[in-house]
Amino acid sequence: MLLYAQTPARRNRQILADLIAVLLIAATVKFALTVRGAIMRLAEPGRKVESSGESLAHALAEAGDTASGVPLVGDLLRKPFRSAADAGTGLADAGQSLQDVVSQVATLATFALIILPVAFVLLLWLPLRVRWIRRSATLRDLLDAPGGADLLALRALTGPPGALSTIPTPAGGLADAWRRGDRHVIAALSEIALRRAGLKP
Missing domain, CATH: 1.10.287 (Helix Hairpins)
Structure with missing residues (x-):
């Protein structure tokens, strides 16, 4: 904790x-x-x-x-x-x-x-x-759970858009890359969700 x-x-x-x-x-x-x-x-x-x-x-x-x-x-x-x-x-x-x-x-x-x-x-x-x-305990548990990084990435996509500009946007956009399961985009988005909560990936 x-x-x-x-x-x-x-x-x-x-x-x-x-x-x-x-x-x-x-x-x-x-x-x-x-x-x-x-x-x-x-x-x-x-x-x-x-x-x-x-x-x-x-x-x-x-x-x-x-x-x-x-x-x-x-x-x-x-x-x-x-x-x-x-x-x-x-x-x-x-x-x-x-x-x-x-x-x-x-x-x-x-x-x-x-x-x-x-x-x-x-x-x-x-x-x-x-x-x-x-x-913070919930987010850390979520990160360790199967599919948790995907949920954190979704959380980042639905939150304030400011930090999303730091991720290189692939063809079709970040949401499309998340739907396709792009591991790099999901990792970057989940890192943003954690940092918003004050946690390090």
Whole structure:
């Protein structure tokens, strides 16, 4: 199975197309990761809020524990500090929730920015490559089959006429020579059909 054409011009075009496809995919992934990094920076306030809330809750809980040691009114003093500590914990939870939301948005945006452009590139590029690989395999199999050169010659006759001018035209024309089974004309025509597909005879 050939992945690339045997003729230099077509092979160079195929390699260039492959390189462009790979570069587009790489650029898409790099761009998506850059966007993800920018979105994740939006989570920084959430981290600060979480850290502040945890520090506040810890400090208030310690103050409440200290206040509980006051004789007679210790339990009464501890309750407001405990309530304030719970509020600090709620603040920390809100900061964590903000980080979670930003992370989910960043992940969805990254997937969308990678999957859609990559799918577009693959839909444009991959079918053409696969079709050429299958067609080249078919033509090579046809050449090896009995009467395959005759069919390739017919393919050349029914294709664009430009390359036919390179064959010396026998009496009666190329089509008549093909019908008569002229081996030289058939070989020249089958070579043209192969070269059009990027293959060497």
